[in-house]
Amino acid sequence: xxxxxxxxxxxxxxxxxxxxxxxxxxxxxxxxxxxxxxxxxxxxxxxxxxxxxxxxxxxxxxxxxxxxxxxxxxxxxxxxxxxxxxxxxxxxxxxxxxxxxxxxxxxxxxxxxxxxxxxxxxxxxxxxxxxxxxxxxxxxxxxxxxxxxxxxxxxxxxxxxxxxxxxxxxxxxxxxxxxxxxxxxxxxxxxxxxxxxxxxxxxxxxxxxxxxxxxxxxxxxxxxxxxxx
Ligand code: C5J
Numbered sequence: 021x022x023x024x025x026x027x028x029x030x031x032x033x034x035x036x037x038x039x040x041x042x043x044x045x046x047x048x049x050x051x052x053x054x055x056x057x058x059x060x061x062x063x064x065x066x067x068x069x070x071x072x073x074x075x076x077x078x079x080x081x082x083x084x085x086x087x088x089x090x091x092x093x094x095x096x097x098x099x100x101x102x103x104x105x106x107x108x109x110x111x112x113x114x115x116x117x118x119x120x121x122x123x124x125x126x127x128x129x130x131x132x133x134x135x136x137x138x139x140x141x142x143x144x145x146x147x148x149x150x151x152x153x154x155x156x157x158x159x160x161x162x163x164x165x166x167x168x169x170x171x172x173x174x175x176x177x178x179x180x181x182x183x184x185x186x187x188x189x190x191x192x193x194x195x196x197x198x199x200x201x202x203x204x205x206x207x208x209x210x211x212x213x214x215x216x217x218x219x220x221x222x223x224x225x226x227x228x229x230x231x232x233x234x235x236x237x238x239x240x241x242x243x244x245x246x247x248x249x
Contacts, residue, residue, distance in 0.1 A: 021035065021036075021241070022034065022035055023035070023036060023239050023240070023241065024239060025199060025229070025231050025235055025236055025239040026231060026235045026238075026239070027199055027221075027229040027230060027231035027235065028221045028225075028229065028230045028231065029221050029222075029224055029225045029229070030225070030229075032172070032197065032199050032229045032231070034171075034172040034197070034199075034239075035171070035172070036084065036086055036240060036241055036246060037086075037169075038168075038169050038170055038171045038172060039086060039087070039170065039171070039172040039173070039174065040086070040087035040088065040089050040165065040168070040170045040172075040173055040174070041077055041078065041081045041086065041087070041088045041089070041174045041176070042089050042091070042155065042173045042174065042175045042176070042177075042187070043074060043078065043088070043089070043090045043091070043139060043176055043177045044091050044155065044175065044176065044177030044178065044183045044184050044187060045091055045092060045093050045177050045178055045179075045183050046070075046071075046074065046090070046135050046136050046138075046139045046177050046178065047092055047093070047094075047132070047133060047134065047135055047136070048122055048131065048132045048133070048134055048135075048136055049093075049094070049122065049125065049126055049132040049133055050064070050067060050093075050178050050179065051064055051067045051068065051071075051136055051178065052064060052122065052132070052136070053121075054120050054121035054122050054132070055120065055122055055125065055126075055132045056116070056125050056126045056132070057179075057208065059110065059112055059114045059115075059120065059125060060110050060112060061112060062208035063208060064208070066206060066207065066208045066209075066210065067178050067179070067206045067207075067208065068206075069203070069206050070176065070177070070178060070203065070204050070205055070206035071136070071138050071139065073176070073201065073203040073204040073232075073233035074138075074139050074176050074177065074204045074233075075138055075139055076233055076237060077174065077176060077201065077204055077233050077236060077237065078139055080237050080240055081240075082142070083243050083246075084240060084241065084243055084246030085246060086240075086246065087168055087170060088141075088142075088145045089145065089146045089147075089148060089161070089164070089165075090135060090139075090141045090145060090146070090147045090148070091147070091148040091149075091150055091155045091159075091161075091177070091183070091187075092128075092133060092134075092135065092147060092148070092149050092150070093126065093150055093151075093152070093153070093183060094126045094127060094128045094133045094149060094150075094151070095116060095117070095126060095127055095128065095151055096127075096128060097124070097127055097128065097129065099116070099117050099127075101151040101158075102116060102117070102151065120132065128149060135147075146164050148160070148161050148164075152186075153182050153183045153186040153187075154183070154186040154187050154189070154190040155183070155186075155187040155190065155191075156187070156190040156191065156194065157190065162194065165196070170196075171195075171196060171197060172196065172197045172198075172199070173188075173191055173196050173197070173198045173199070174198075174199050174200075174201065174236055175187055175188050175191070175198050175199070175200050175205075175228075176200070176201055176204035176205050176233075177204075177205060178205065178206050178207070179205075179206065179207045179208060179212075179213075180200075180205040180206060180207040180212065180213040180216045180217065181207055181209070181212040181213065181215070181216035182207075184200065184205050184216070185216050185219070185220070185227075188200060188220060188227050188228055189227055191228075192227045192228055197228065197229075198220075198227065198228035198229070199228055199229040199230070199231055199236070200217060200220055200228065200229070200230050200231075201230075201231055201232050201233045201235075201236050202217055202230055202231070202232050203232050203233050204232075204233045205217075217230045
């Protein structure tokens with residue numbers, strides 16, 4: 021049954037049973053001091069504003085039995101999946117793979133690579149490990165979405181203009197309808213956040229829709245109705 025989210029540039033019609041909440045890279049490495057984000061010289065406190073709205077969406081999707089998928093950016097311990105260009109960039113004293121306060125930076129299995137406790141995946145919620153910024157590049161995300169018949173993605177997480185934006189662009193080109201809730205995404209650079217969301221909805225929704233977590237929550241079916249569907 022179709023529902024409608026009040027959004028820009030116009031309302032998004034969606035079927036909850038064919039909709040997934042895609043939570044991008046809510047990892048300690050991006051959000052806490054001592055990780056990849058901080059290593060690049062960023063103010064990591066800029067990202068905390070997205071935690072509570074994501075948590076609200078996560079709770080609502082779980083209560084209704086709707087699909088939730090998490091992603092993590094990171095690399096194999098031998099860094100064989102990390103392009104030299106990515107390893108070389110950043111310019112600071114620490115690089116991907118170096119030992120930091122939360123273990124080796126952006127390496128799978130290290131404490132910093134893990135998802136923050138506030139939005140930690142439950143057993144049964146797919147976690148997509150991706151070597152790049154986009155969630156479709158060299159991952160099995162498309163296979164998982166296809167097997168569940170998912171057509172609409174509510175994309176939240178960090179950072180707005182990097183991994184969220186890249187994922188929305190990839191998904192849009194594959195025919196998925198993407199909505200980004202403004203308050204459930206964040207950037208180290210507030211101006212990039214604003215511009216990234218303007219880009220998504222510009223030109224009649226060239227990449228998708230923009231709304232906020234309250235409007236998404238208001239459009240979900242009641243818990244009892246969703247459970248019965
Ligand atoms: C970045 C991300 N910013 N998850 N990754 O390098 O946005």
